[in-house]
Amino acid sequence: MGKAFQVIDENKTFSSDLANYFKDGNLAESGLNYHLVSVFGSQSTGKSTLLNALFDTEFGVMDEKARGQTTKGIWMGAASQKSSNSKADIIILDVEGTDGRERGEDQDFERKAALFALATSEVLIVNMWESQVGLYQGANMGLLKTVFEVNLSLFQAANKKSPKSRILFVIRDFLGNTPLENLAETLLADLSKHWHSLAKPSPELENSKISDFFDIDFSTLPHKVLLPEKFSEAVDHLRERFLDETHKEFVFHEDYHRNVPLDGWPMYAGQIWEQIELNKDLDLPTQQILVARFRCVDIANQAWAQFNSDLEQLDAPFGTDTLIENFGPPLGSIRTKALHTYDELASRYTKTIYAENRFELLGKIDGLLTSYYRSQLAAIQTSVLAIFWASLSKRDPSVPFHKSLLAVEMFAKESYHAAALEATIDKDFYSFSVEEATFFDVLSSEVSKARKQEMATIATKLGKQVKRQLGAKLPAILTSADENTWDKVQKLMETEISAILVPYDGGSDFHLGGDAKDNAQGKGTVEKAAWAALDAQLKDYTREEWLMARLRDRFEDKFRYDAEGIPVVWTQGDDVQAAYIRSRDHALLLLPVLSSAKLQDGTVLRKPEHLSSENDDEIDYEELVDPATAESLRAQFKRFADTAFVDAKRAVAQSASHVPYYMWLVVLVLGWNEFMMVLRNPLLVVLLLMLGTGAYFVVSMNLGGPVLSVADAMIQRVTEEAKKRAREYLIEQDNREVPIELQDLSKKENPRQEETTPASE
Structure with a gap:
C-alpha cells in the first residue's frame, strides 16, 4: 500500500x-x-x-526544475x-x-x-x-x-x-x-x-x-x-x-x-x-484512555450485535418452559465467538478500559444466557419429575415399594444432574448447584407425596378389609342390643385395627421408606379409614328402614317362635298377652341402645383424640337416632305388634270352638249309607284320600291355626268383595233412568185397558 x-x-x-x-x-x-x-x-x-x-x-x-x-x-x-x-x-x-x-x-x-x-x-x-x-x-x-x-x-x-x-x-x-x-x-x-x-x-x-x-x-x-x-x-x-x-x-x-x-x-x-x-x-495518556474507552465501547456493541444475530439464527424457543435439545453447546459457541471478537479488537487498548468493557459485555451476555439457562433448568425439572411419576407408576409390584421409590428417586437425581450438566453453556459460566438443591427439595416433596399416596392406597385397602369384617360382625352385635353392645363395638374396632396392622409391625413400619413420623401418620391414616368404615356402617344401621326391620325381627323371633326356634301354635290356655308384652319390650330395647353409642361406664363411644377432626361427614355417636325418628319407629312398630297380637288371639278363639267328639259318632251312624256310597265311587274315594292326607299334614305339623287364619282371611275377603259388588249394584240401580214410570203414567191415562188386560189373560 x-x-x-x-x-x-x-x-x-x-x-x-x-x-x-x-x-x-x-x-x-x-x-x-x-x-x-x-x-x-x-x-x-x-x-x-x-x-x-x-x-x-x-x-x-x-520538481527539480521549479523548486517550491x-x-x-x-x-x-x-x-x-x-x-x-x-x-x-x-x-x-x-x-x-x-x-x-x-x-x-x-x-x-x-x-x-x-x-x-x-x-x-x-x-x-x-x-x-x-x-x-x-x-x-x-x-x-x-x-x-x-x-x-x-x-x-x-x-x-x-x-x-x-x-x-x-x-x-x-x-x-x-x-x-x-x-x-x-x-x-x-x-x-x-x-x-x-x-x-x-x-x-x-x-x-x-x-x-x-x-x-x-x-x-x-x-x-x-x-x-x-x-x-x-x-x-x-x-x-x-x-x-x-x-x-x-x-x-x-x-x-x-x-x-x-x-x-x-x-x-x-x-x-x-x-x-x-x-x-x-x-x-x-494529555497524551488521557487521550489514549478516551480513545480506548470509545473504541472498547464500540467494539463491545459490535460483539453484542453479533451475539444477538447469532442467537436469532439458532431459532430456538429460549427463555420459555420448553425443553430444548442440545441447549448448551450452541449458546456457548456464540458466547465464545462474541467474546473472541471483542478480545481480538479491544485487547490492544488500555488494559483497564478493555477489562472494564469486557466485564460489562460479559455481564450482558451472561445475564441473558443465565435467564435462558434457568428456564432450561426449570424445563428439565418438569421433565424429570414427569419421568419420576411415570417410572413410579410402572414399578414392579413384586419389588417392595420403598426400594422402587428409592431407585426412582436416585434415577431422577442422576437424570437432572446429567441434563443440567449437558445444558451448561460454559464450565465457568454458571453453576447450577442452587437450582439442583432446589430440585432436590422439590423431589423430596414429591417422594413424600408418593409415600402419602401409597399410604392412602394401603389405608383404603385396609379400610375395605375392616368394612368387610364389620359388615359380617357388626349387625349381630347391634341386633343383640344389650348394655354391653357398644363395649363390644369398641372391642371389635380395637381387634380389627390390630389385626390389619399385623403385617406392618403394628403400624410402626409400613415398609414405605419413611421415618417414625411418617409411619405414625400412616397408622393414623389407617385408623381413620377404619373408623370411617365404622361410620359408614353405622349410618346404614341407624336408618329408619333398617331399624324398623330389626324391631320386627326381634319381635317375631320372640313372639312367633319358641326357645328352640319352632313356630308357636296358639291354643286355648296360652297366655298370648304376656308373650306379646315380653316380645314387644324385648324389641323396643333396640331403640335406646342404638339411639346413643354409650359404653357400659356411661361414656359415649368416641374415636381416639388424634383421629378427631372437624369433618362434617362424621356421625354423632351421642345421638345416632334423633328423638323424632325414634318416636316414629315406636309408633310404627306398635301398630305392627298390635296386629300380630290380634291375629294370635283370633287363632286361639278359632281353636277353642271345635266340634264335640260324640257328634262325630252320630254323624257316622246317620251317614253310614252316604259313607258306603262314597267308598263305592272311585272318584269320591280319591278325593276323600286327598282331603284326608292334607288334613293329616295340617294336624301333624300344627298348621291348623295358620290354615284357619288363611281360610278366615279368604272368607273375609270374599265377603268384603261380595258386599262391595252388591253396594255397587244398588248404587247403579238408584242412578238409573226409569222409563217404566212414563209407561205407568200412560197406563193411568187409560185405566180401562189396564183393567182389561188381566181379564183377557
Missing part, C-alpha cells in the same frame, strides 16, 4: 476519512502490530524522496516492504517542510505539525543537510526548542511519564570530511543547550536531561545525485534498521509505542490535533 493519503490539509483540517483509508488498505486489523514514523525538516530538503526510498511509498516529490513547496499539510503512507524478522506494519507521516516561503513568517502550522508528529510518532526523523549542522534555523533548532518546551508542559500535565520517542537525525549529502561523531557531538551540544534554556513547568524538571524524554540517534546518507550507488547502499542499510527487529541498531522500541490500536488511531490522532488547534494542554 504505497499510495499516500492527506491526514491534515494545509488549512489545518483533520481528515474524517482516515478510518476508511485504513480499512481499504487492510490496516485496520493490525491492532498494535504497527510502528509510526514521521519526518520533518526544512522545505525542499528531500524528505518525501527519502521516505519513498526507504519505505517504497508514493509521496509527492519536488511540494508537501502541504501532513500526509500518510504505509511501507510496502516487510522483513522476515518483522511482520509489523510501518505507517509514515510526511510533514510539511519548515521555513518555506509560501508560509513566510507564519510558523503556527509548522509548530503544530511538529508537535503533532512528536506526540503521535515513535520515531521522528529530522531530515537535514550536512551544511545545516550548527545552524539555528537550518537545523530547525528554534522549532525543536519550541516543541520541546511545549512537550515538557504536556508531560507535566499528564502528571506521569509519557512514552519516550526516538529522534533520528538523518544527515543528507554527507561528504565524510567531518566525521559523524563530530557532527553528532555538535548537534547534541546544541540540543542540550537549548534544553537547559527551556522554561521548565515544575521544579522537578529543572535538572532533567533531554535523554530523559528522547533517545537521540544519528545517520548519514551520501549525495543522491553525485553518489547514487552509495546513496542507495546507505538507504538499504537504514531501511534494515526499520524493518529487521534483530538488527543491532533497530530503531523501534516497545517503550516508544503509544498502545493505541491502529483502528482507533484516527480518533486518537484527531483528538490530539483538535487540542493542538485549540491550544490546550495535551
